[in-house]
Amino acid sequence: xxxxxxxxxxxxxxxxxxxxxxxxxxxxxxxxxxxxxxxxxxxxxxxxxxxxxxxxxxxxxxxxxxxxxxxxxxxxxxxxxxxxxxxxxxxxxxxxxxxxxxxxxxxxxxxxxxxxxxxxxxxxxxxxxxxxxxxxxxxxxxxxxxxxxxxxxxxxxxxxxxxxxxxxxxxxxxxxxxxxxxxxxxxxxxxxxxxxxxxxxxxxxxxxxxxxxxxxxxxxxxxxxxxxxxxxxxxxxx
Amino acid sequence: xxxxxxxxxxxxxxxxxxxxxxxxxxxxxxxxxxxxxxxxxxxxxxxxxxxxxxxxxxxxxxxxxxxxxxxxxxxxxxxxxxxxxxxxxxxxxxxxxxxxxxxxxxxxxxxxxxxxxxxxxxxxxxxxxxxxxxxxxxxxxxxxxxxxxxxxxxxxxxxxxxxxxxxxxxxxxxxxxxxxxxxxxxxxxxxxxxxxxxxxxxxxxxxxxxxxxxxxxxxxxxxxxxxxxxxxxxxxxxxxxxxxxxxxxxxxxxxxxxxxxxxxxxxxxxxxxxxxxxxxxxxxxxxxxxxxxxxxxxxxxxxxxxxxxxxxxxxxxxxxxxxxxxxxxxxxxxxxxxxxxxxxxxxxxxxxxxxxxxxxxxxxxxxxxxxxxxxxxxxxxxxxxxx
Numbered sequence: 001x002x003x004x005x006x007x008x009x010x011x012x013x014x015x016x017x018x019x020x021x022x023x024x025x026x027x028x029x030x031x032x033x034x035x036x037x038x039x040x041x042x043x044x045x046x047x048x049x050x051x052x053x054x055x056x057x058x059x060x061x062x063x064x065x066x067x068x069x070x071x072x073x074x075x076x077x078x079x080x081x082x083x084x085x086x087x088x089x090x091x092x093x094x095x096x097x098x099x100x101x102x103x104x105x106x107x108x109x110x111x112x113x114x115x116x117x118x119x120x121x122x123x124x125x126x127x128x129x130x131x132x133x134x135x136x137x138x139x140x141x142x143x144x145x146x147x148x149x150x151x152x153x154x155x156x157x158x159x160x161x162x163x164x165x166x167x168x169x170x171x172x173x174x175x176x177x178x179x180x181x182x183x184x185x186x187x188x189x190x191x192x193x194x195x196x197x198x199x200x201x202x203x204x205x206x207x208x209x210x211x212x213x214x215x216x217x218x219x220x221x222x223x224x225x226x227x228x229x230x231x232x233x234x235x236x237x238x
Numbered sequence: 239x240x241x242x243x244x245x246x247x248x249x250x251x252x253x254x255x256x257x258x259x260x261x262x263x264x265x266x267x268x269x270x271x272x273x274x275x276x277x278x279x280x281x282x283x284x285x286x287x288x289x290x291x292x293x294x295x296x297x298x299x300x301x302x303x304x305x306x307x308x309x310x311x312x313x314x315x316x317x318x319x320x321x322x323x324x325x326x327x328x329x330x331x332x333x334x335x336x337x338x339x340x341x342x343x344x345x346x347x348x349x350x351x352x353x354x355x356x357x358x359x360x361x362x363x364x365x366x367x368x369x370x371x372x373x374x375x376x377x378x379x380x381x382x383x384x385x386x387x388x389x390x391x392x393x394x395x396x397x398x399x400x401x402x403x404x405x406x407x408x409x410x411x412x413x414x415x416x417x418x419x420x421x422x423x424x425x426x427x428x429x430x431x432x433x434x435x436x437x438x439x440x441x442x443x444x445x446x447x448x449x450x451x452x453x454x455x456x457x458x459x460x461x462x463x464x465x466x467x468x469x470x471x472x473x474x475x476x477x478x479x480x481x482x483x484x485x486x487x488x489x490x491x492x493x494x495x496x497x498x499x500x501x502x503x504x505x506x507x508x509x510x511x512x513x514x515x516x517x518x519x520x521x522x523x524x525x526x527x528x529x530x531x532x533x534x535x536x537x538x539x540x541x542x543x544x545x546x547x548x549x550x551x552x553x554x555x556x557x558x559x560x561x562x563x564x565x566x567x568x569x570x571x572x573x574x575x576x577x578x579x580x581x582x583x584x585x586x587x588x589x590x591x592x593x594x595x596x597x598x599x600x601x602x603x604x605x606x607x608x609x610x611x612x613x614x615x616x617x618x619x620x621x622x623x624x625x
Contacts, residue, residue: 054619087531098526102252114241115531
């Protein structure tokens with residue numbers, strides 16, 4: 001069953017200034033993502049990968065076509081409702097972690113729970129559970145500055161999963177990490193996909209990282225050029 | 239909603255120390271405005287207090303009809319005698335109001351000082367007047383006593399000093415205070431001695447009198463107006479000093495607001511700059527919060543809270559500086575109605591500090607509003623890309 005369905009999606013940015021030509025970043029994208037799928041979005045710089053991820057993550061609206069998630073078109077939501085939907089449905093993982101430097105790892109992880117009705121004790125418990133999943137419970141009281149890049153990305157992943165969203169949207173999650181640490185993060189994402197039933201969409205430039213996905217979608221110049229099942233040994237299709 | 243506001247505000251406030259240098263711009267800018275505002279207004283309050291302290295509800299002052307002040311009022315001692323014959327007054331004091339030149343301590347240049355010729359009745363009329371040191375002058379002798387503030391502000395007015403006024407040498411024989419009222423800026427001497435020195439024999443400027451308890455000022459005024467021998471205008475001290483104070487304090491207050499508004503414009507730009515840079519430095523953080531579902535309104539509120547907090551810190555700093563530097567500081571200024579110096583203490587009152595804090599909050603509100611709106615309307619995807 002399709003969890004995410006994109007039909008003839010286009011995205012055009014208008015340039016500031018009269019007479020400036022518009023930039024068509026995405027055109028006629030048709031894509032379906034099944035529940036618990038792990039998809040890698042690949043393509044050269046400027047091919048529209050991140051824009052596509054933002055549309056699926058509800059951070060931006062398509063200029064044309066429809067983006068349906070759980071059979072609901074995202075463009076029917078108001079800005080406020082879309083923010084609520086993101087909080088419930090999407091977990092974000094960014095290339096540069098985007099942790100808040102003044103908060104501890106535990107407080108960073110607990111941030112999305114501020115949007116729920118949970119009390120402070122429950123929020124703390126959930127945050128610790130999430131940190132346990134990513135193997136960083138012993139670093140709960142550390143601020144980001146006292147953590148390595150890989151550890152910060154783990155905290156960011158814990159923050160992404162703490163409210164138990166259905167979909168994880170990861171924009172170059174290993175782009176700022178060395179090979180060994182990147183593999184740890186990718187393995188963690190695979191575990192979340194396999195054992196915690198998360199549907200994952202991951203933008204990457206790195207073919208090795210893409211091997212951890214079940215399917216690889218290629219974009220070029222705003223168009224979807226191919227989609228292929230991953231056959232690498234890193235792929236876990238169970 | 240409140241949890242969102244609380245968590246974002248907490249994050250903002252916790253990050254202030256890492257942005258201390260930029261945050262201090264708003265504190266110092268607003269602190270400067272408030273310090274100047276409170277300092278200037280404390281002058282007006284201090285000057286006003288002098289006149290307020292001069293008021294006794296049962297005392298009246300009579301000047302020649304048409305005269306607006308003691309300086310321009312010319313009466314004869316017979317007028318005082320006629321007034322004294324009326325049953326509605328308890329104590330009647332004729333006074334001659336003159337102006338002399340005495341060097342100021344601060345500049346060394348001569349400035350006008352009031353020399354008031356009085357009789358014993360003037361002392362009876364003002365029970366608040368106390369001799370601090372020395373004695374009262376002796377009637378008929380060229381002796382004078384000096385108000386506490388006049389002694390602080392003018393040179394050569396120590397006990398035993400000899401002062402030449404109108405080619406007459408006077409000896410200072412005492413100091414007095416009078417609950418901080420306007421007469422503390424004056425020199426007092428015997429009425430006949432002052433009349434003689436200023437070649438004003440038989441002349442007086444005003445008649446001060448305490449009315450019998452229960453008497454109505456309107457009926458007294460009617461009675462005096464009906465007497466063809468008198469041409470007097472009677473007022474209560476409250477009305478008299480209110481008019482005297484309003485001229486001087488109005489000028490100070492207008493000056494204070496003009497300076498405050500000019501400085502406020504600078505402080506608002508400083509606040510805007512600070513808050514815009516604060517938001518720019520936290521663009522990723524704000525965008526991240528917005529991405530994970532935080533609303534725009536909590537972001538606006540949190541930025542406003544931060545701006546207001548910094549503004550209040552600035553306000554407290556400014557008010558504190560004004561208090562430490564100016565409260566109780568004695569200066570003298572020209573009393574425009576008498577063209578003589580009147581000394582007063584700067585008074586940094588709780589109300590003034592309150593006014594300073596209100597002004598700081600208004601500046602913080604204006605300085606924080608536009609950056610707050612920008613932070614909430616920042617396109618999340620652009621901010622995440624660092625644009």
